[in-house]
Amino acid sequence: MTALTETTLPSGQDLDTAIADGRRAYELDRKHVFHSWSAQAQLKPMTILAAQGSYVWDGDGNKLLDFSSQLVNTNIGHQHPKVVAAIADQAAKLCTVAPQHVNDARSEAARLIAERTPGDLNRIFFTNGGADAVEHAVRMARLHTGRPKVLSRYRAYHGGTETAINLTGDPRRWPNDRGSAGVVHFNGPFLYRSSFYAETEEQESQRALEYLEKLVAMEGPDTIAAIILESIPGTAGIMVPPPGYMAGVREICDRYGIVFIADEVMAGFGRSGKWFSIDHFDVQPDLLTFAKGVNSGYVPLGGVAINEAISATFDNRAYPGGLTYSGHPLATAAAVATINAMEDEGMVANAARIGADVLGPGLRELAARHPSVGEVRGLGVFWALELVADQTTREPLAPYGGSSPAMAAVIASCKENGMLPFANFNRIHAVPALNVTDDEVAEGLRILDAALTVADSHVN
Incomplete structure (x- = not known):
């Protein structure tokens, strides 16, 4: 992860104070909040202290590129x-x-x-x-x-x-x-x-x-x-x-x-x-x-x-x-x-350009080098990488309706290298904000490259 080098968050809040507040929020969450789509006792949710543009800061102050747009909804990024x-x-x-x-x-x-x-x-x-x-x-x-x-x-x-x-x-x-x-x-x-x-x-x-x-x-x-x-x-x-x-x-x-x-x-x-x-x-x-x-x-x-x-x-x-x-x-x-x-701000046109000229070609280049990628598909800033254990049989890296140790390792690699990914079953979705920059997409592609190397180690 990319640690925040400043002593304050984008909101101006002192980082140490925010981290302390975040720890209390986590304790209260685990005592009182009932989470959707989750087995409650098995859950270890990430705390988010702040967000700005294409980035979020986790409970330890680490800066992560938000390639999930949360639930694919922060289309214009955070805190516009x-x-x-x-x-x-x-x-x-x-x-x-x-x-x-x-x-x-x-x-x-x-x-x-x-x-x-x-x-x-x-x-x-x-x-x-x-x-x-x-x-x-x-x-x-x-x-x-x-x-x-x-x-x-x-x-x-x-x-x-x-x-x-x-x-x-x-x-x-x-x-x-x-x-x-x-x-x-x-x-x-x-x-x-x-x-x-x-x-x-x-x-x-x-x-x-x-x-x-x-x-x-x-x-x-x-x-x-x-x-x-x-x-x-x-x-x-x-x-x-x-x-x-x-x-x-x-x-x-x-x-x-x-x-x-x-x-x-x-x-x-x-x-x-x-x-x-x-x-x-x-x-x-x-x-x-x-x-x-x-x-x-x-x-x-x-x-x-x-x-x-x-x-x-x-x-x-x-x-x-x-x-x-x-x-x-x-x-x-x-x-x-x-x-x-x-x-x-021309965000819809930017999304089309990013998909056609930057993100789509970048994902396809990754697919050409990584045997764990079965297919790349999408438009604009709406893409999926289908991960497989075998390109010939198309055996998914995780079963339909579930996850696997291999997918867990891929997701962990994304987070360790500074990205918040969107994952579902055997797929990683690349879904940044519409106003994402070329440099931010390049950063995301580098992190995905490392994560796919992890996925490759699980290929049959």
Whole structure:
């Protein structure tokens, strides 16, 4: 790790005082905080004392390059001064107000989001995060169509609440799934681990679409309210859909009157080098869910962008749903400042350039030298390294749904050399902020190079 040489943190706090405060925070955490997705007695969480730009400082004062963007949500990095100032200004003016009342921060945030969503997704329903955005999008689709079922793919993540976790297609669903949520799962395209015995992206796309259409027919088109897809699956592996697939799903939805929901919670707001990842495929969904990058996670916020047809369903019929904090002024003020900063500072274009010219080529160069890398895939600042024990058999370095000593050693190497990584199963994701610099990416690539050398030692 890179130890902080100064005696103060970026916030100006004395380092020794911050470390002491951090130790007390850790003690209180272990006594009182119940952590998500964790066996509580086995947990040893990292303390974060401070953050600035692309870096965080741990409980011992070590500086780490944040190549995780936390949970892939700090899209403009940490402590962006324009967003911090906007939150403070809004707090001084109006901290909170009930959602039935108009407030200028929410109205402006809705305008800015609607200007960037594809097509006629011009109405914005604000939620507190991504999972409840998915919950409400599904509710809207079911009420609009009068149908009960929703189709979602395996190798996907849509959230931790009741409907969202049932829609999820990864192992986090298993302990929560009662098989009664009206959800039907299907295999989507993923050529590296193809379910369709495909040899090319064209075959993968065609066969995946044929399979989906047969599934729709067998389930009964008149029973299906929606198909929900992450525009680019995130936590599940950053598998960019092959050419023609998303357009083919759109066509199936149109033919059978099915609502197409694009989940942009992780993939949206510049992450893949476009404002929304669905824009890579020239497809317009009927509903679009968002959260995370909309305000870089500075204050909890999510939402659903709604097209005119579905919005009109509720012109003279009350929509049966709402949240106390829908369009919270502090959260939406942060969104306004975030979107304007992304626009003014060219962050989306920077993410596209970094992916095409720096991060993508750098990861592929690492893959060419390390036998532990089975595949590199991604766009913008949204990349995954698929780590394997055998390139020929594609045996993963950790099992689906679990970890392994080999992956633990890779993650430990990243941290020891000064990086906070995003890891899931047998993958390391390279997901820095949109405004990451070339030098910071080069630093991250050097650390990954060392970590992959560790991974190589576990190759068969």
